[in-house]
Structures are given as structure tokens and as C-alpha cells.
Amino acid sequence: AQRVTQPEKLLSVFKGAPVELKCNYSYSGSPELFWYVQYSRQRLQLLLRHISRESIKGFTADLNKGETSFHLKKPFAQEEDSAMYYCALRPGGYQKVTFGTGTKLQVIP
Amino acid sequence: DGGITQSPKYLFRKEGQNVTLSCEQNLNHDAMYWYRQDPGQGLRLIYYSQIVNDFQKGDIAEGYSVSREKKESFPLTVTSAQKNPTAFYLCASSTSLSGTGDYGYTFGSGTRLTVV
Numbered sequence: 197a198q199r200v201t202q203p204e205k206l207l208s209v210f211k212g213a214p215v216e217l218k219c220n221y222s223y224s225g226s227p228e229l230f231w232y233v234q235y236s237r238q239r240l241q242l243l244l245r246h247i248s249r250e251s252i253k254g255f256t257a258d259l260n261k262g263e264t265s266f267h268l269k270k271p272f273a274q275e276e277d278s279a280m281y282y283c284a285l286r287p288g289g290y291q292k293v294t295f296g297t298g299t300k301l302q303v304i305p
Numbered sequence: 306d307g308g309i310t311q312s313p314k315y316l317f318r319k320e321g322q323n324v325t326l327s328c329e330q331n332l333n334h335d336a337m338y339w340y341r342q343d344p345g346q347g348l349r350l351i352y353y354s355q356i357v358n359d360f361q362k363g364d365i366a367e368g369y370s371v372s373r374e375k376k377e378s379f380p381l382t383v384t385s386a387q388k389n390p391t392a393f394y395l396c397a398s399s400t401s402l403s404g405t406g407d408y409g410y411t412f413g414s415g416t417r418l419t420v421v
Contacts, residue, residue, distance in 0.1 A: 202347075205345065230409050232409070232410075239412050239413065239414050239415075240395065240410075240412040241412065242409035242410065245409060282347060282348065284409075292350065292353060292363075293350075293410065294350075295340075295347050295348040295349075296347055297345060297346060297347035298347050298348075
């Protein structure tokens with residue numbers, strides 16, 4: 197069975213500092229990886245997916261199959277980035293997604 | 306305005322009662338899901354449905370039941386058999402296709418259930 201690990205419950209960084217939210221997964225096949233974000237008092241929403249290889253709100257994430265990781269990065273943190281971030285994995289061809297336990301990002305002004 | 310609507314936003318239940326949480330979507334999505342969100346435990350899948358009149362147990366289905374009589378609706382019943390029902394419940398939907406055009410899940414705003 198697949199598993200997603202987010203080792204940090206809370207990550208605090210200063211405004212303007214680089215951000216890296218860690219995500220490691222275990223799955224024997226070729227999964228599809230996602231990052232979801234939940235801002236205060238807002239719905240959980242898709243931030244980005246590895247297939248699209250895009251940058252959203254300055255965030256990027258690269259799938260590293262060798263290290264089975266999908267870390268979320270941003271070079272300069274902004275206060276509005278403060279939120280709960282969930283890494284998620286979907287096995288190829290199936291819809292059932294497994295979520296990590298989430299990391300709360302706190303950007304200190 | 307397309308999306309998923311969950312109701313009610315807050316729900317209080319007495320011990321021994323069954324309660325039903327509503328989830329309706331107008332996105333024409335085939336697949337729908339129920340998750341439970343607890344602090345420090347992330348999202349855990351309760352039930353999911355790929356098509357009408359079919360649904361599958363997730364990782365923590367005990368004490369819950371669902372139905373999928375219409376494409377738009379996927380209600381969740383929390384039964385008295387659920388030993389620790391106080392939690393935040395999230396409904397989600399997605400297209401059934403796994404290729405181009407699938408943008409992940411669309412989530413509802415959630416229902417907070419409290420047992421009193």
C-alpha cells in the first residue's frame with residue numbers, strides 16, 4: 197500500500213527566507229503526486245501536481261523517483277504563504293488518493 | 306457557480322444518535338469521496354464512490370455508511386457505532402479520468418461534527 201510522509205508538523209520561517217516543505221512517499225509503481233493547501237478559513241485546494249511541472253504562487257516541486265520525494269519549495273517566503281500544506285499521492289490509473297499528515301507553514305514577518 | 310456544497314457547517318449529535326452529512330456537487334464529477342480530518346492525522350478516507358450506485362470502503366469505514374443514488378449527491382451517515390465521531394468531515398469530488406484534464410480533487414468547505 198502507498199504511504200505519504202510529511203516529517204514536519206510545523207515549519208516556521210522568516211519572510212524572505214527560502215521554504216522547503218518535505219514530502220516522501222512509498223509506492224512501488226509510478227504515482228502521481230500533488231500538493232494541496234488550506235489557507236485559514238478557506239477550503240482545501242490543489243496547489244500543484246507534478247505532471248504539469250508548473251510554478252504556482254512561486255512554489256515548485258520536483259518528483260525525485262530515486263529518493264521517492266516530492267518536496268515543495270519557494271525561494272522567498274511571503275506572509276500570505278502561511279497555511280496548512282498536504283502532500284498527496286495517487287497510484288497510476290486509480291482515483292484513490294493518499295494524503296500526508298500535513299505541515300503547517302508559519303511565515304514570520 | 307460550480308462547486309461542492311456541504312451542509313450543515315456545524316452539527317451536534319447526542320450519544321447513540323445517527324446523523325447524516327450532506328454533500329452535493331454540480332461539477333458533473335463521477336467520483337466522490339468522504340474524508341475525516343483530525344489534528345495531527347491529516348486526511349483519512351472513509352468512503353469513496355466512482356459511479357452512481359457503487360461505493361467502496363476507505364481506510365476508516367467502520368461506524369459510517371454512505372449512499373450514491375444520484376451523481377450529484379453522496380451523503381454520509383455517522384452511526385452510533387462510530388466510537389469517536391467528533392471531527393471535521395470533508396467531501397471531495399473528481400473526474401473519473403486519470404489523464405489530461407484531471408486537476409485533482411475539489412473539496413467542500415467541511416462539516417464539523419461534535420458529540421455532546
